[in-house]
Amino acid sequence: MSTERTMRVIGQDVLGGPEVLKVETVERPEPRPNEVLVRVRAAGVNPTDWKHRASGGFLGKPPFTLGWDLSGTVEKVGIGVAAFAPGDDVFGMLPYPHGHGSHAEYVVAPVRALWHKPASIDHVQAAALPLVSLTALQALGEVADLRAGQRVLIHAAAGGVGHVAVQIAKERGAHVIGTASAAKHDFLRDLGAEEVIDYRETDFTEAVKDVDVVLDTIGGSTSTGSLRVLRPGGVVVSILPVGSRKFFEEAEALGVRATIAGTFPLADAAEAHRLGDTGRTTGKLVLTVD
Template sequence: MRAIGQDTFGGPEVLKVVEVERPEPGPAEVLVRVHAAGVNPTDSWHRGTGGLAGDAAPVRLGWDVSGVVEAVGPGVTLFQPGDEVFGMPRHPLPAGTYAEYVTSPARHLVRKPASLTHVQAAALPLAALTAWQALVDTADVRPGQRVLIHAAAGGVGHLAVQIAKSRGAYVIGTARAAKHDFLRGLGADEVVDYTETDFATAVGDIDVVLDTIGGDYGPRSLRTLRPGGLVVSLASPAEAALAVEARELGLRSTFLVVEADQAGMREIAALAESGTLRAEIATTLSLELAARAHEIGETGRTTGKIVLTVAD
């Protein structure tokens, strides 16, 4: 089968099409014929550095997948060949969804809503699960709470806006002015142009901040919180210091790594099927253009998600 591989860590140019053996599903696994695979910032991180695991050798990239079950391994009762499924297998361990076929633990996938195309479904899992686990599982966002989402028009951000609104929150997003109408269309109550305004002085009494950026955004976000408020960081390498600073101010801060989660995927599928949650597709590219997809993603200017198409 065709897959995207790399021989060394580096920039997008290290990605190339390779021919590898088609995998076989093991116990409690399914083999999925990939129709589409989402592209996420963590893919670029793993391509360049090995990611959290610091792998000694490059791994095959990709975690988002939407496709059709081709075969099932021993002990699988949830799916059978022909079922359309989507999900985020194995994260934070390697999955390799940039390929024509991928194996996955059966319980890392759910049935794809018939109302979604494979491209729409492949755009959801990692980003939507990240938002769900941050806002629902970790922060327990409730009606009336004020939620601040950084990079609100990005892959995680625009889904987080919709999930927070589905929980009854008052949502404030940071984004460039050109993306404000898009975010209001998703339900954002306020939008702050971070290029013109310091969000830390523009908003306050925040219950939950979702920091998708890192750097100084964490410490600055603490200034927006009400007593007992929480920053959920997805990108801050200085989380330990931020947590100490937060505690000294009577606030909270935590760092989140998204995990494979069938219960969360079922919630996401239900929201998508009801029309409450949709992924904005920034662009679609064929599998062999994975390097170009990474180049586009690394501009930091995309609205929504980039998706690789694999099978028709």
């Protein structure tokens, strides 16, 4: 157990681009009852991180430390904690949105936010899973009720949520169609996608028909276009705002449903945000903490 009383975090005092992020030294927190102090080994970087960095979002004005996904080792447990002990490897997602703070050397988490890390995956892999996996599972499972034999179209299928959604859909026995740039098609086929569409060269509304479920991770015109590729009774599940009431009116008229539902060292968090800002990543971005 470390005797250090301070820790490094990635903080910001103002809203803005990746350049506002900086390494700071702050006092190390202590776990309260039913909380766990985790020595962070890796932390996921998600679109919600760079959006909050730029706009404040649910968090308002800085200062704050971002990060919700994490994987690490239990350093200390609070009173009443029986599920974990110091030395246990754990992973999870801090309560969203106000439980942020995993982009740091240590973080306090409620017991309910953590699970024992399987030995079959490392900390980087574990830190990449929670937010995107929960998003994809809730969208395809709880909302869309995706079933074996159904056809599912996943937009931005090589992205953070998308590449996990491909695997979940495949595991459920669905026929998976994904949109992505041509360079990512082999990656998607390796994950199990039966069909891949280069969105830069092909209009998906002309290439795809009779889809049961669309997972929209892009929003805007992609949401509206997705309505036109569905079978009667099909559903578009969007994880982003779709823009206007017209979207829902068109869904009703068509007889379909619409629902809203790389690794970097900790000190290089700004570089991870710069890459995330491009919107062209493959898979997840993760911060590693030595």
